[in-house]
Amino acid sequence: MEEIISIKNVVKRFPVGDGFFTALQDINLEFKKGEFAGLVGPSGSGKTTLLNIIGSLDTPTEGEAIVIGKDISKLSHQQSADLRNHNVGFIFQEYHLLPVYTVYENVEFALLLQNIGAAERKKAVMEALDWVGLTHKKDSKPDKLSGGESQRVAVARAIVKRPAILLADEPSANLDAENAHNIMKVMKKLNEELDTTFIFSTHDEKVMQYLDRIVHLKDGRIEKDEMMKAKYGVHGAH
Ligand SMILES: Nc1ncnc2c1ncn2[C@@H]1O[C@H](COP(=O)(O)OP(=O)(O)OP(=O)(O)O)[C@@H](O)[C@H]1O
Ligand SMILES: [Mg+2]
Incomplete structure (x- = not known):
């Protein structure tokens, strides 16, 4: 299989006071x-820091992060925005939905930065809502949604652009068990049917049981890189 992300000798230091902290x-x-x-x-082991580098929201202090053939450290502001607009989606612990817009508009918003005609945009939004099972809520405002529904809107918003990579930072943190399983099933299905690459950050056993691979971080270092026999899904070993 094709390599899509390559992280080489990456170090990230944050300035703290007079010195720095190595994350x-x-x-x-x-x-x-x-x-x-x-x-x-x-907590504090560097999961979000690493996801942010992969998503080109941040750059490494040393080393190289190559994402879809692009060296993150060498991208201009515009190039890194383009990478995120077209190829990398984010799903966060908080859903970050725009409260004054409907579910439909929240998902459509992700496409407005792209040069897509109205008819094609509508088709893409309806497809994304269908993926997450929220077609019937398309006219609702976010404050009328449950946590699970809100996170599904966030997933629809992330997938509507059909990114090659989806980064999900503790996506189940605010969900109960049933909704955590539902959201993982939606994402696993996307992974299998669209071949979207997913990287999660999580503490949650419910999320872990769906994963094909778990990279364990501790104090900013890789402690273990484990291929799982996933309980769900068609891929097992790679
Ligand atoms: N902008 C920053 N400035 C200084 N230190 C930072 C900054 N961002 C992160 N850190 C530190 O880097 C370390 C790793 O943070 P990170 O957010 O990546 O951890 P995490 O594994 O995602 O933790 P959690 O599970 O709590 O989300 C932490 O000790 C954090 O305090
Ligand atoms: Mg984090």
Whole structure:
């Protein structure tokens, strides 16, 4: 399978007071297209920092992060925005929905930055809502949705652009068990049917049981990189 993310000797330091804090150290990792993988580790172990680098929201202090053939450190502001607009979607713990817009508009909003005609846009939005099972809520405002529904809108908003990579930072943190399972099933289905590469950050056992691969982080280093026999889904080993 094709390599889609390559992290080589990455170090990330944040300035703190007069010195710095090393959040990531000696990170070497590759992800192939279609992986369903997670970063797991204690709070402060560097999961979000690494996801932010992969999503080109941040750059490494040292080393190289190549995402879909692009060296994150060498992208201009515009190029990194383009990468996120076209190829990398984010799903966060908080849903970040726009409260004054409907479900439909929240999903459509993701496409307005792209040069897509109205008819094609509508088709894409309706398809994304169908994927997450929320067609019937398309005219609702976010404050009328449950947590699980809100997170499904966030997933629809992320997938409507058909990104090659989806990064999900603790997507189940605010969900009950049933909704956590539902959202993981939707994402696993997307992974299998569209071959979208998923990387999660999580502490949640309910999320972990769906993953094909778990990269364990501790104190900013990779402690273990484990291929799982996923309980769900068609991919097992890679
Ligand atoms: N902008 C920043 N400035 C200084 N330190 C930071 C910054 N961002 C993160 N850190 C530190 O880097 C470490 C890793 O943070 P990160 O957010 O990646 O952890 P995490 O594994 O995602 O934790 P959690 O499970 O709590 O979300 C933490 O100790 C954090 O305090
Ligand atoms: Mg985090």
